[in-house]
Amino acid sequence: QQLKIVTSTNSYPVFVGGGAIHLLYEFIQKEADNYTSVMVITDETVAKLHLDSFQKSAGLSRIIVKIVPSGEQAKTFPVYYDCLSAALENKLDRKSLIISFGGGAVGDLAGFVAATYMRGIRFIQVPTTILAHDSAVGGKVAVNHPLGKNMIGAFHQPEAVIYDLDYLKTLPEREVRSGFAEVIKHSLISDETFYDRLREQIYSLDAITETEMLDFLTTGISIKGSFVAKDEKEKGIRAFLNFGHTLGHAIEAEAGYGKVTHGEAVACGMLFALGLSKELLGLEFHLEGFQLWLKKLGYKTSIPEGLDRERLIEKMKQDKKSVGGTIRYVLLEKIGKPVLMEIDEKTLTAYLKKFEEEVG
Ligand code: NAD
Ligand code: ZN
Numbered sequence: 001q002q003l004k005i006v007t008s009t010n011s012y013p014v015f016v017g018g019g020a021i022h023l024l025y026e027f028i029q030k031e032a033d034n035y036t037s038v039m040v041i042t043d044e045t046v047a048k049l050h051l052d053s054f055q056k057s058a059g060l061s062r063i064i065v066k067i068v069p070s071g072e073q074a075k076t077f078p079v080y081y082d083c084l085s086a087a088l089e090n091k092l093d094r095k096s097l098i099i100s101f102g103g104g105a106v107g108d109l110a111g112f113v114a115a116t117y118m119r120g121i122r123f124i125q126v127p128t129t130i131l132a133h134d135s136a137v138g139g140k141v142a143v144n145h146p147l148g149k150n151m152i153g154a155f156h157q158p159e160a161v162i163y164d165l166d167y168l169k170t171l172p173e174r175e176v177r178s179g180f181a182e183v184i185k186h187s188l189i190s191d192e193t194f195y196d197r198l199r200e201q202i203y204s205l206d207a208i209t210e211t212e213m214l215d216f217l218t219t220g221i222s223i224k225g226s227f228v229a230k231d232e233k234e235k236g237i238r239a240f241l242n243f244g245h246t247l248g249h250a251i252e253a254e255a256g257y258g259k260v261t262h263g264e265a266v267a268c269g270m271l272f273a274l275g276l277s278k279e280l281l282g283l284e285f286h287l288e289g290f291q292l293w294l295k296k297l298g299y300k301t302s303i304p305e306g307l308d309r310e311r312l313i314e315k316m317k318q319d320k321k322s323v324g325g326t327i328r329y330v331l332l333e334k335i336g337k338p339v340l341m342e343i344d345e346k347t348l349t350a351y352l353k354k355f356e357e358e359v360g
Contacts, residue, residue: 005161007157015163017163017214018165024162028097035097038064039063041100051065066083075144084117087117093121099124104127104132104136108143112142114156115155129179134186136161138224139158148318149252177205177299185244185270186219186223187220194219194223204296239328239330243273243338246273246319247268247316268299277332280347281333285332328342329341329342
């Protein structure tokens with residue numbers, strides 16, 4: 001499957017499917033004279049599992065490989081600095097290419113290295129997680145600051161995204177669950193029939209067939225692409241992609257990154273945002289059915305115990321997307337129709353209480 005992402009600054013292909021990795025070679029060959037050198041950034045886990053086969057099937061022989069720690073650890077200043085040092089030591093120049101090979105963390109890091117090295121060089125995303133169907137498209141790249149996630153970043157679109165679904169076969173169930181939450185998000189914010197399809201077809205995460213996965217991920221990518229196309233730099237509707245993330249991010253931050261996965265936190269955040277949409281906008285939606293489905297797929301649907309509720313609200317107020325004293329929230333008028341609403345702290349606190357008594 002080939003999709004195309006169009007933004008105001010450029011457009012690029014997204015190749016999705018089992019075995020798609022061989023297209024990397026073709027893609028690079030087309031530009032061979034243009035690339036002086038190629039550096040792959042990958043993490044320890046992905047390197048152990050897939051680096052050999054990646055190099056063989058991608059037909060890449062003379063490449064520089066930089067292996068970084070797995071997970072959120074990759075998106076730190078020391079690791080970012082290390083990657084820049086590796087780029088300088090290996091004499092990467094303005095015509096070099098960086099390939100990110102891994103999940104969203106590696107993609108965000110490698111993309112930020114590419115965005116900032118010599119004021120920006122080209123890069124290609126080779127995602128290896130379900131979650132990365134979201135993160136690899138759209139050009140947001142970043143590392144974390146101890147005071148906040150993704151606080152240091154840039155917009156830097158890749159030259160191409162080559163998404164070989166065979167890599168997903170080694171993904172632990174926890175990561176499948178994390179990534180699938182973003183698939184659900186994409187359906188809820190834009191396409192009711194897609195949402196119905198997910199509800200009808202998926203009753204267990206380990207029973208998703210390859211055909212279904214291809215369908216879900218290409219649909220998810222094209223939805224993400226359509227939001228990005230209309231609003232590359234997030235001045236307006238791109239913010240809808242943040243559905244479920246206001247509470248989700250707060251939970252992640254308060255619980256400690258890695259304790260709760262991103263998708264797990266977002267699933268809980270979506271349930272909350274749907275409840276809030278019913279409360280404030282009269283959304284017609286069977287919340288209980290949705291919650292039962294999430295539980296069946298293994299998501300925890302209540303806010304983890306032990307997290308201070310006031311601090312959660314504080315965190316939501318600090319969200320990059322909020323302005324002034326109110327919290328800018330993505331709600332749904334109906335499935336597929338998101339809206340942005342300014343919500344004051346009192347309303348949010350009151351609903352949080354109600355949510356915990358009646359839902360989560
Ligand atoms: P990740 O890269 O940390 O991957 C999750 C874990 O799975 C890691 O331990 C990794 O080593 C392992 N892994 C990766 N591929 C594997 C494979 N094929 N088999 C076995 N294990 C594998 O994280 P993620 O969940 O892919 O992405 C989360 C990150 O993405 C966060 O940092 C988040 O901020 C970022 N993100 C960015 C955007 C964006 O638009 N840029 C959007 C959403 C999320
Ligand atoms: Zn997300």
